[in-house]
Amino acid sequence: MVELAPSAPGHRPPPHPDGEPLVELSDLSTGYERTPVLRNVDFTLRRGEFAGVVGPSGSGKTTLLRAIAGQTRRFAGAIKATPRAGERALRLGYVPQVEAINWNFPLTVGQAVLLGRWREMGWRPWPRRHDRELLANILDRLGIGHLANRQIRALSGGQQQRTFLARALIGDPDLLLLDEPTSGVDIKTRHEIMHLLGELNRAGTTILMSTHDLNAVATHLPRLVCVGEGALIADGSPEDVLTPEVLRRTYGAEMLVLRRGDAIYVVEHLDDAMTGESEETPLPATPVGG
Amino acid sequence: MGDLTDPFQFEFFVRGMVAATLVGVLCGAVGVYVVLRSLAYIGHGLAHSIFGGAVVSFVSGISFYIGATLWGVFTVLLINAVARRRQIGGDAAIGIITTCAFALGVALISRHGQFTRDFDAALFGEILGITSGDLTVIGGVLVLAAAVVFAFWKQLLFTTFDSDVASTYGVPVPWVEALFSLVLAATVIASLQVLGATLIAAALVIPPVTARLLTDSFTRMFALAALLGGASGLVGVYVSWFINVSSGATVVLLQGALFAVALAWAVARSRWPGTGSGERLAAIEGAAID
Ligand SMILES: Nc1ncnc2c1ncn2[C@@H]1O[C@H](COP(=O)(O)OP(=O)(O)OP(=O)(O)O)[C@@H](O)[C@H]1O
Numbered sequence A: 001m002v003e004l005a006p007s008a009p010g011h012r013p014p015p016h017p018d019g020e021p022l023v024e025l026s027d028l029s030t031g032y033e034r035t036p037v038l039r040n041v042d043f044t045l046r047r048g049e050f051a052g053v054v055g056p057s058g059s060g061k062t063t064l065l066r067a068i069a070g071q072t073r074r075f076a077g078a079i080k081a082t083p084r085a086g087e088r089a090l091r092l093g094y095v096p097q098v099e100a101i102n103w104n105f106p107l108t109v110g111q112a113v114l115l116g117r118w119r120e121m122g123w124r125p126w127p128r129r130h131d132r133e134l135l136a137n138i139l140d141r142l143g144i145g146h147l148a149n150r151q152i153r154a155l156s157g158g159q160q161q162r163t164f165l166a167r168a169l170i171g172d173p174d175l176l177l178l179d180e181p182t183s184g185v186d187i188k189t190r191h192e193i194m195h196l197l198g199e200l201n202r203a204g205t206t207i208l209m210s211t212h213d214l215n216a217v218a219t220h221l222p223r224l225v226c227v228g229e230g231a232l233i234a235d236g237s238p239e240d241v242l243t244p245e246v247l248r249r250t251y252g253a254e255m256l257v258l259r260r261g262d263a264i265y266v267v268e269h270l271d272d273a274m275t276g277e278s279e280e281t282p283l284p285a286t287p288v289g290g
Numbered sequence B: 001m002g003d004l005t006d007p008f009q010f011e012f013f014v015r016g017m018v019a020a021t022l023v024g025v026l027c028g029a030v031g032v033y034v035v036l037r038s039l040a041y042i043g044h045g046l047a048h049s050i051f052g053g054a055v056v057s058f059v060s061g062i063s064f065y066i067g068a069t070l071w072g073v074f075t076v077l078l079i080n081a082v083a084r085r086r087q088i089g090g091d092a093a094i095g096i097i098t099t100c101a102f103a104l105g106v107a108l109i110s111r112h113g114q115f116t117r118d119f120d121a122a123l124f125g126e127i128l129g130i131t132s133g134d135l136t137v138i139g140g141v142l143v144l145a146a147a148v149v150f151a152f153w154k155q156l157l158f159t160t161f162d163s164d165v166a167s168t169y170g171v172p173v174p175w176v177e178a179l180f181s182l183v184l185a186a187t188v189i190a191s192l193q194v195l196g197a198t199l200i201a202a203a204l205v206i207p208p209v210t211a212r213l214l215t216d217s218f219t220r221m222f223a224l225a226a227l228l229g230g231a232s233g234l235v236g237v238y239v240s241w242f243i244n245v246s247s248g249a250t251v252v253l254l255q256g257a258l259f260a261v262a263l264a265w266a267v268a269r270s271r272w273p274g275t276g277s278g279e280r281l282a283a284i285e286g287a288a289i290d
C-alpha cells in the first residue's frame, strides 16, 4: 500500500486570511521586452502566509516571483507593497532557480551569503565582527557552517539551495521568494528544506515559493496558486485548487486526484485505461509521477 | 652588476617602468569585472572606439582626456544596453559599437586629412615616451578606480554576479553600471599611451583569468590579478631593455607565460589524486601570495 500522507513538517498550517496585505498585484500584466508573459493578475499575499505557485514549465511561475521582486517589465496594472514601519521598501529575500545562477563565479559560500547583507554592512568592503557572527549563525542554523570557504559550485544541490536561502535570510526579509527550492535534491533534503521553511513561516516570515512537486510539496502548503498559459487559473487551499478540472486547465493534461481524509494525492501521468475513472480508483501498485 | 642597473639612469625608462606597473595593477583589477561579465573583448573594442573619440575631440578642439572619456563612457553604456537584448550577445554588441566608433574616427581623419601625429602611439603604445603628465593621469585614474572599487565593493560584486537579483536586494544597478563604465573607460584611456589599443585587451584579460585559475575566492582573485598585472608590468619593461623588444609586447608576453604556468599547474593539480581540496587551496594561496 502506498502511503497517502507523507509526513510533512507543519502539515498544512492554517492560512492567514486576516493578515495585513504585504504585496498586492492588481490587474498586473508583466513580462520581458515586448511581450507580457502574465496577464491581468490579481493576487494578494498577506503577512504570515505560506503560499505555493504551481504550473507547467514556461507558464510564468518564475515571472510571477520576479514581478514581485521588481525584475520584470510592467505593462499594465500595479504592484503595491507594504514595507514595515519606518522603511521605504519591502525587504525581500530572493532565492533564484538553480538554473539562473552562475555557478562558475569565484564566490565562496560566505561571500555569497554576505551579499544579502550588503546594505547593513556599511561602507567597508569587508565584514565586521558582527557580520561574521551573523553569517556563522545563519550557516550553522542551515547546517552548512563547515562550508563557508567552499566555492559555490563545489556543493551538493541541497547545500547550494541552503547557501542562497542563507543569503535571503541574512537580510531579515519581510517576504521570502523561492524559485523551486526543492528541485534537484533528494527526498530527505527536500523534507529538511520544507521543514525549515515551515519553521520560518511559524516564526512569522511570509513565504511564496514555486514548485513542480505537487504531491510532496504543493499539497502540504496552506495556499496554492495555479499558473497556466500566462494567467492565474486558480488560487486557494489545496483542497479547493487541486481538482481534475483546475489541473486540466493548468497543465492541459488529465490527472487523477485522490483524497484520503486530509491527504491529497495527484496522479500525474495517467494512461488511457485510467482516465475518466472515479476518484475511488484504487492506487496502482507502483505509484507514478511525483 | 652595473649592467643590471644601467637603465635606471634614464629618467624616461624609470617613468616607463612606473607607468607600466601602475597600468598593470589598474588593468588587472578592473579586468576582474570585465572577465567575470564575459566581456573579454571590451578592452580591445573600447581602445579602438576611444581612438574615434580622440579624433573627435581633436577636431572639435576639446581636451583629449575629457573628450575620450565621455566618448568611452557612452560606448560602454551603449554596449551594456545592446548586450541586454537577448537576441544579441555581449561579443556582438562590442563588435558593432566599437568598430563603428573606430570607423567614425577613421572617417574624420580621412576627411580632415592633415594629421597623423600621435595616433600611432594610441594604437601601438609608447611606454618609453611617457611624460610626467601622462604619469599623473595614470596615477589619477588608479586613485579613482581604487576609490570606486573600495567604496562600492559590495555593489560592484553583487551587480557583476547577478544584476537582476542585486536590484531586488536594493542595489542601485544602473548607477553601479554607469560608475563602472566610467572607471573602465578611464582605465583604457590611461593605458593607451603605455600599451596601445592592441595590447590593452590582453592586460585586461590575462591577469584576471590567471588569477581565476589560482583561486575560487573573489577577494583573492582581485588581489592576485592586480598583483600579477603590476608585477608583469614592472618586470616586462625592465626585461625589454635587455632583450631589445617592444616593452608593451614584452609585458603581455610575460603575462601570457604566467598564464601558461598557472594553467599547467591547474591541470597537474586536477590530475593529482589524494590531495584534499582544502589543502590544495591552502597550497595555492601560500604559493601565490608568498
Ligand atoms: N528573460 C526573458 N526574456 C523573455 N522571455 C522570457 C524571459 N524569461 C522567461 N521568458 C518567457 O516567459 C515565459 C514564462 O517563463 P518562466 O521562466 O516564468 O516560466 P516557469 O513557469 O518558471 O518555467 P519553469 O518551470 O521551466 O521554470 C516563457 O515562455 C519564457 O520563454
Ligand SMILES: [Mg+2]
Residues within 6 Å of the ligand: A061, A062, A063, A097, A179
Ligand atoms: Mg521557473
